[in-house]
Amino acid sequence: MRFLSLPAALAAMTATTAAIQVDMTSPDSIRSVSKTIAGKMLEWYTGNQPGGTPGILPQPYYWWEGGEMLGALIDYWYYTGDTQYNDLVIQALVFQYSPTYDFMPANQTKNEGNDDQMFWGFDVMSAAEYAFPNPPADQPSWISVAQAVFNSQYYRWDTELCGGGLRWQIFQWNQGYNYKNSPANGGLLNLAARLYAYTGNQSYADSVTRSWNWMSDIGLISPTYQVFDGSDGLLNCTQLDHVQWTYSAGMLLNAASVMWSVTNSTVWYDRAQGLWNASSVFFKDKVMLEVACEPQGNCNLDQQSFKAPFSRFLAASMKFAPWLYPQIQPLLYTSAQAAAAQCNGGSDKITCGTKWTDNGVWDGTSGVGQQMSALEVIQANLIQNATAPVAHDTGGISQGNASLGTGDGDVGSNPVVLAPVTTGDRAGAGILTAVVLLGLLGGAWWIVS
Structure with missing residues (x-):
């Protein structure tokens, strides 16, 4: 029998105990493991270091993934109550607001697409819904910046190709400008x-x-609620790319759940249920996978992170539509177990990989996307005891400005921030909409809540 030397034995013990182990029945264990994974994720972030740019991940990561990461940290605070990253998040979001307060920074125009911008819009929307601490008083509120993002994209609705929809890319010089896809729309x-x-x-x-x-008319949403990637506008969207991505399906499921919660409509109930039923393609033996690339082992840097927003949207959908909870939660549970089991890579034994379906075997990949995906699916299992999303009149602390991002809001040093909407504001919304739609012919834009 060969015995290890004392230093080797200690090293082996350290490696074993350092590996992530989570008790999914214990909220404290889930919070502890989430803290470990979040800390590891931020080892890739340099935006809060001397010489770094707040909100920006280093090469080779694109700008959008910085926004995706900040969204995971907002979720981390929401689920765990740990405030240690809140200042980092606020600093990064405000820094990336851009002069028009709609996440259109000039230094990103070479790469920024509609879906890239929207991930930053999701951040401020979540911040408003979860009553995340407000930005500095001299900056626009979270909800007003979400409105600014909406306004800027609504203006880009394009009827030149395919009778409507958003193009994937914002700027004509970017490859994919004529492609209309599900992530953007x-x-x-x-x-x-x-x-x-x-x-x-x-x-x-x-x-x-x-x-x-x-989206339904051109087939991006199928009659059985599969969500396909996109279509070529130069072909009038008559041919579809039938690839399915987790995060696109998640966006629509979350939206349908939200609409059901507000309207109590059977139409939105059926849509939410249909979208969840179609999402079965993203699970293998009850464990989440990116079906379009994981089985072949060819997920690129972006695709390695898609399960993070998918997990986020699944959890949020259960909160808005509680009848989905007994259907979704068991799969989030098993996926979280599988994700944690394979977060045993690297010299620190807390590095997460891309594939969760390999029975606890780390696949050798690592990065922000892998840590973020594991973080989101694990902490999502705390959703049942998380506070409900708020609105303007149900505990919201973020004040709205529906004209921001349109050229009508003050984008100088003292941006306009309106008071929370009132019942009277809502009553006038339909009138204002009619006025503004007429005003579009003369170059006016959108509405003030």
Whole structure:
């Protein structure tokens, strides 16, 4: 029998005890493991270090993934109550606001697409829904910046190709400008639904209907609720790319759940249920996987993170539509167990990989996306005891400004921030919408809640 030397034995013991172990029946264990994984994730972040740019991940990560990571940290605070990253999040979000307060920083125009911008919009929307601490008083509120993102994208609705919809890319010089995809259009639909729930403004609900109908008409949402990636506008969207991504389906499921919670409509009930039924493709033996790339082992840097927003949207959907809880939660439970089991890579034994379906075997990959995905699916299992999302009149602390991002708001040093909407504001919303839609012919834009 060969015996290990004392140093080797100690090293082996350290490696064993350092590996992530989670008791999914214990909220304290879930919180502890989430803290460990979040800390590891931030080892890749340099935006809070000397010479770094707040909100920006280093190369080779694209700008959008910094926003995706901040959303995971907002969720981390929401689920665990741990405030240690709140200042980092606030600093990064405000820094990336841009002069028009809609997450259109000039130094990102080379790469920024509609779906990229929307991930930052999701951050401020979640911050408003969860009553995340407000930004500094001299900056626009979370909800007003979410409205600014919506306004800027609503203006880009394009009828030149395919009779409507958002293009994937914002700028003509970017590859993919003529492609119309589900992440961009599903993102606009999702944000509109959540703004409707928060403000009560019917105009946002009308935007949801328009986006859903267009996506359904061209086949991005199938009759059986699969969500396909996109279509070439130069072919008038007559041919579809039938690839399915987790996060696109999650966006629409979350939106349908939100709309059901506000309207109690059987239409939105059926849509939410249908979207969840179709999401079975993203699970193997009750464990989540990115079906379009994981089985082949060819997920790229972006795709390695898609399960993070999918987990986030699944959990949020259960909160807005509690009847989904007994259907979704068991799969989040088993997926979290599998994710934690394979977070045993690297020299620190807390590095997470991409694939959770390998029975606790780390696949050798690592990065922000892998840590973020494991974090989101594990902490999502705390959703049942998390506080309900708020709105303007149910505990919301973020004040709205529906004209921001349109050229009508003050984008100088003292931005306009309106008071929370009142019943009278809502009553006037339909009139204002009619006025503004007429004003569009003369170059006016959108509404003030």
